[in-house]
Amino acid sequence: MQKILSQTFFDRDPVTVCRELLGKFLVIKKKWVMQKYIITEVEAYNGEEDEACHARHGLTKRNAPMYSTPGCRYVYLVYGMYYMLNIVTGPGNHPSAILIRWVRDEGFGTRWKGLNGPGKVTKELWIDKQFNGKRADEKTGLRVEESGIKVSKIQTAPRIGIDYASDKRRNKHWRFFIWLDSYTDMFISRKPKKYKI
């Protein structure tokens, strides 16, 4: 059974959507195969009033997707090298998005693959600017699906890489993540050794 999450799902504030996005499938077509990944870490960027958000100076060419339809992709290049994958949220045209910071490879046994990082996600998924502003569709195959995975222990922490924002915004726990136990395949609160907070 596959249920693709609709625009309605994303048409809410990003903090709410973050919590529900954990444990869902991120699905993308690689070559001729549909690859599934479990979303394990995300961050919320919430409106012009959020000094950490790209929308903090209003509408620009780069952040335009954030002002468009919830559910579409916001992909940009950072440090000249790494693409960041975001999913636009709401409510309505309120400029907000969720950064996909880490995923787990569903078809890769029970082993963790290296360290975390959003630049590695886009490299693994072959995401680049061609996805920017696009909605989930059959052509690219990039979409989010219901997984049936029950997530009970969601961890939170301050967002990463936003030192330019004020203390008030920096300290907000708008990073959400889950860990998966290597042996039981259950989402747990204990952190693997390699995981850096």
Add this chain to the structure above:
DNA sequence: TGAGTGATCGTA
């Protein structure tokens, strides 16, 4: 801990 990398944005 610091170099690499280039598009983007604010300022002018």
Add this chain to the structure above:
DNA sequence: ACGATCACTCAC
């Protein structure tokens, strides 16, 4: 038109 900056990663 220019220069600083950047939602990062990897090697040292």
